[in-house]
Amino acid sequence: MRDFFQHALDPNIHLRRRLFQLLSTIALTEFIIVTLYTAILNTSPVGVAVMLFGTFLFAMTVSLTFKSGRMRLGATISGLLYFSIYPLTFFSSGGIYGGGPPVAAFALIYVFLVTQNWERIASLALCVLVDGCCWLAAYLHPELLTKRTVAMEHAESFLAVLLVTLLICTLFAFVAEVYAEENRIVQRQKKQIEDLNRAQKRFFSSMSHEIRTPVNAIIGFNESTLRENISEEVRENAQNIEVASKLLLHTINEILDMSRLETGGMEIVCADYRTTAMLSDIVSMVWLRAQEKGLEFVIRVDPAMPASLHGDEVRIKQVLLNVVSNAVKYTREGSVTLAISGRYDEQGVFYAVYDVTDTGIGIREEDIPQLFSAFQRVDEQSTHAIEGTGLGLSIVKQLLDLMGGSVTVTSEYGKGSNFHIEIPQQVVDPTPVGEVNLRRTPRDETACRENAFAAPKLNILAVDDTPMNLKVLAKLLKDTGVSLDTAMSGAEALQRTAEKRYDLILMDHQMPEMDGIECMHRIRKQENGLNRDSRIVCLTANVGKDMERLYMQEGFDGYLEKPIRGKVLEDEIMRLAPDLN
Numbered sequence: 001m002r003d004f005f006q007h008a009l010d011p012n013i014h015l016r017r018r019l020f021q022l023l024s025t026i027a028l029t030e031f032i033i034v035t036l037y038t039a040i041l042n043t044s045p046v047g048v049a050v051m052l053f054g055t056f057l058f059a060m061t062v063s064l065t066f067k068s069g070r071m072r073l074g075a076t077i078s079g080l081l082y083f084s085i086y087p088l089t090f091f092s093s094g095g096i097y098g099g100g101p102p103v104a105a106f107a108l109i110y111v112f113l114v115t116q117n118w119e120r121i122a123s124l125a126l127c128v129l130v131d132g133c134c135w136l137a138a139y140l141h142p143e144l145l146t147k148r149t150v151a152m153e154h155a156e157s158f159l160a161v162l163l164v165t166l167l168i169c170t171l172f173a174f175v176a177e178v179y180a181e182e183n184r185i186v187q188r189q190k191k192q193i194e195d196l197n198r199a200q201k202r203f204f205s206s207m208s209h210e211i212r213t214p215v216n217a218i219i220g221f222n223e224s225t226l227r228e229n230i231s232e233e234v235r236e237n238a239q240n241i242e243v244a245s246k247l248l249l250h251t252i253n254e255i256l257d258m259s260r261l262e263t264g265g266m267e268i269v270c271a272d273y274r275t276t277a278m279l280s281d282i283v284s285m286v287w288l289r290a291q292e293k294g295l296e297f298v299i300r301v302d303p304a305m306p307a308s309l310h311g312d313e314v315r316i317k318q319v320l321l322n323v324v325s326n327a328v329k330y331t332r333e334g335s336v337t338l339a340i341s342g343r344y345d346e347q348g349v350f351y352a353v354y355d356v357t358d359t360g361i362g363i364r365e366e367d368i369p370q371l372f373s374a375f376q377r378v379d380e381q382s383t384h385a386i387e388g389t390g391l392g393l394s395i396v397k398q399l400l401d402l403m404g405g406s407v408t409v410t411s412e413y414g415k416g417s418n419f420h421i422e423i424p425q426q427v428v429d430p431t432p433v434g435e436v437n438l439r440r441t442p443r444d445e446t447a448c449r450e451n452a453f454a455a456p457k458l459n460i461l462a463v464d465d466t467p468m469n470l471k472v473l474a475k476l477l478k479d480t481g482v483s484l485d486t487a488m489s490g491a492e493a494l495q496r497t498a499e500k501r502y503d504l505i506l507m508d509h510q511m512p513e514m515d516g517i518e519c520m521h522r523i524r525k526q527e528n529g530l531n532r533d534s535r536i537v538c539l540t541a542n543v544g545k546d547m548e549r550l551y552m553q554e555g556f557d558g559y560l561e562k563p564i565r566g567k568v569l570e571d572e573i574m575r576l577a578p579d580l581n
Contacts, residue, residue, distance in 0.1 A: 020074070020114045022174055023167075024062045027110055030103075030163045031055040054085040087134050095138040095145045102160035104131045106167055113171075211252055212541035213466055216563035219245045220472030223566050227479065249563065254392060256543070257318075261398045267546060268402050272428045273313040275305055276436055279340060282320050283438045289328050295336055297328075301436040302341035308429035309352065315399050316423060320354060322392040323407075323419050327358035334359030334416070343422075354421040363411040371409060372397035453570060456481040458577055459501065463493040463519065464508040464539070469562075473506065476566040480573075490514030490522070497523050497531040503577050505531065507556075509540040516540070517554050524555065535576045539564060 032055060058081050065074025086107060108131075111123045138145055222241045225234070257266070283299060290297035320338070327336045339355040363371065372393050400407055405423035460482050462473045470486045477484055485500070487493040490511055497505070505523070509516040520536050523529060537558035538551045551559045558572050 018178075019174070020065070022170065023110050023114055024058075024065075026167050026170055027106075028055070028059055028062060030106070030167075031058055033159070033163065054081060057081055084130075086130060090134045091138070091144055091146060095142075096135070097145075097157075102157075102164040106164050107131075109167065109171075212249075212543075212562045213469065215245060215249055215252070216541070217468040217472055219249075219563040219565070220469075220476060224472075224475035224478070227566075245563075253543075254395060257395050261395065266399070266402065268312045268315060270311050270426075271313065272308055272310050274308055275340075276301075276307075276433055276438070278313050278317060279436075280438055282317055282324065282338070285321060286324050286328060289325065290336060293328065293331070295328060295331055295334065298335055298337040299438045300337065300339040301433060301438070302339075303432055303434050303436075305340060305342050305352075305433045306350070306427045306429060307431040307433050308427075309350075310426035310428050311352075311423065312403060315403060316352075319396050319399050319405075319421065319423075320356075322396050323354075323356045323421065326392060327356050327360060327417070327419075331358045331360035331416075336360075349424050350427050351422045352425050354423075356419045356421070357416065358418075359416040362413040362415050363409065363417055364413045365411075368409050368411065372407075453574060454479075454481050455573070455577070456483070458482040458503050458573070459485070460504045460506065460573075461485050461487060461493065461496055461500075461502045462506045463487045463490070463511075463516070464506075465489060465511040466508075469508065469539075472564070473569075476564070476569055480570070482573075490516070490519035493519055494522055494526065497529060497534075498526060499530075501530040502534050504573060505534055505536045506539050506560075507536055509538055509542060509551075517551075520554065520556060537572060537576065 061074060061077050061081060065077075068074070086103065089103060107127055108124065111127050112120065115123050218241070222238050222245065225238045226242070230238070279299070279301065283297075287297055324336065324338055335358070337355075337357045339357070341353045341355075343351050343353055345351065397407060400421065400423065403423055405421065407422075408420045409417060410420070411417035458480075460477070462470055462484060463486075464470050464473075465488055467488065470488070474484055474486075485496060485502070487496050491514060493505075493507070496502075505520075507516040507520055511519075514522075516538060520538075523531050523534070523536065526532060535557040536555075537560060538556045539560050539562060540547070540551070541562045543561045548559050557576055560568065560572055
C-alpha cells in the first residue's frame with residue numbers, strides 16, 4: 001500500500017496514469033468485497049461464478065495496462081467490464097432497493113475520469129444505456145429481482161454507500177494532494193526563477209562594470225588625443241576609434257536593457273520636458289550618421305505641437321533613436337524623414353505621434369511580424385553585413401508597451417519603410433511650438449574646446465581602484481588647470497579628506513573592502529572632517545534610472561555614467577562648483 005500511494009502521488013508520473021491506477025484499485029477493491037459478500041449470502045452459484053470471473057478479468061486488465069502502458073485501451077476495456085457485470089449485481093442485489101444506485105454512480109464517475117475523447121463519450125453513453133435498461137426492466141418485470149430480506153437490503157445499501165463514499169473521499173484526498181504537490185513545485189520553480197533573475201541581474205551588473213571600465217579608458221584617452229594638436233592622419237584614426245567605441249557601448253547598452261526588460265527591472269520615470277529640446281538631442285545624435293552616408297535627414301515638426309509634455313523623456317529618446325538609427329543603417333541612398341505631430345483621442349488623451357520614413361531596402365510583408373522579436377534579423381541575405389545585435393526593435397516594442405504606446409510598420413520591399421509610433425503624454429504647456437528649425441551643422445565636439453573652463457583654484461579628489469580610470473580623469477581635466485589629487489581606495493580617500501579640504505570629490509562606486517557609498521557616508525560623518533559638506537559625485541558603470549535614484553537617495557550630489565565624456569564631466573563640475581570657475 002505504501003508503494004501504491006507513493007506511485008499514485010509521484011509528480012514525475014503522468015496525472016492520468018496515476019488517476020487510472022487509483023480508481024482502478026478502488027474499483028478492484030469494490031469487486032472483491034462485493035464478490036465475497038455475494039459468495040456468503042447469495043444462493044446462486046452462477047452469480048458467484050460470474051462475479052469471480054469478472055473480478056479476475058478486471059484485475060488482469062488493470063495489471064496488463066500498467067505493464068503495456070496503453071492507458072486509453074486499458075481504461076476503455078476496464079469500463080466495459082465494469083458495467084457489463086453491473087446488470088447481474090443490480091438484479092441480484094434487489095435493484096433500486098439494494099446497492100444498485102450507488103454502484104451505478106460509481107460506474108459513471110469511474111468511466112468519466114479514466115477515459116477521454118471519444119472513448120469517454122461512447123463509454124458514458126453505454127453506461128447510461130445499461131443503467132436505463134436495468135431500471136426499466138426492474139420496473140416492468142419486478143419478478144426478475146432476487147428476493148431479498150429487509151436486513152439484506154439495508155446491508156447491501158449500506159455497503160454500497162460505504163464503497164462509493166470511499167471512492168469519493170479517496171478521490172478528493174488525491175486531488176488535494178496533487179494540488180498541494182503542484183503548488184509546492186510551482187513555489188520551488190518560482191524561487192528558482194527569482195534566484196535566476198537575481199543571478200542574472202548580478203551577472204549583467206558585473207559585466208557592465210567589467211566592460212565599461214576598459215571602454216572608459218579607451219574613450220577617455222582617445223578624447224584627450226583628439227584635443228591635442230595632432231596630424232590629420234592621427235585625428236582620422238582617433239575619430240575611427242571613437243566611432244567604434246560608441247558602437248561597442250551601444251551594443252552593451254542594448255544587452256543590458258534587454259536584460260532589465262526580461263527581468264522586470266526596467267521602470268518608466270516621467271517628468272516634464274521641452275518638446276524641442278528633446279527633438280534637438282535626437283537630431284544632434286543622428287545627423288552626423290546620416291551625413292556620413294550621404295543621406296538627406298529631414299525633420300518635420302507640426303507647428304501645433306505642445307511646447308512642453310510630461311513623460312519619460314529618456315525612454316522616448318531611446319525609442320526614437322533606435323528607430324531613426326535603424327532607418328539610417330538600412331538606407332543606402334536617398335533620405336530619412338522624422339515627422340512629429342500630435343492628436344487627441346475620444347477621451348481627450350494626447351498622443352505624441354512620430355513617423356520615421358526612409359528610402360531604404362524595405363521589409364517583406366511576411367517578415368514584418370518578426371521585426372520586434374529579440375535576437376532575430378529579417379532578410380539575413382541582404383542585412384548580414386550590417387552591424388547590430390538584433391535587439392533594438394525588440395527593446396523599442398517593449399518600451400512602448402511599458403509607456404502604453406504603439407508602433408505599426410508599413411513597407412514596400414526594395415523602396416523603403418514607415419514606422420508609425422504613438423505615445424500617450426500629458427500636456428504641460430499647450431502653447432504651440434510654431435515653426436521649428438532643428439537643422440544644424442554637425443561638429444566634432446571633441447575638437448571644439450571653446451567651452452572648456454579654467455579653474456586653478458578648484459581642488460578635486462578622484463577616488464577609483466583602477467589606475468587607468470584616474471589617468472583618464474587627469475587627462476580630461478588637464479586643460480582646466482584644476483588641482484587634482486587621487487586615491488585608489490576608500491581608506492586612502494578617508495585619509496586624504498582628513499588632511500585636506502576639497503571642493504569636489506569624484507567617487508567610484510564599486511571598490512574592494514569599502515565601496516563608494518560607504519566611503520561617502522564616512523566622509524560625511526568624519527570626526528573633525530574637512531569635507532563633511534563637500535560635493536561628492538558618483539562615477540559608476542552601474543547605469544540606469546534605478547541606480548541614479550539609489551545614488552541620489554544615498555546622498556550623492558551628482559551621478560555620472562562611465563565611460564565619462566569630457567564635456568559631460570566639465571558641465572557637472574561647473575554645475576556643482578560655479579563660484580570657483
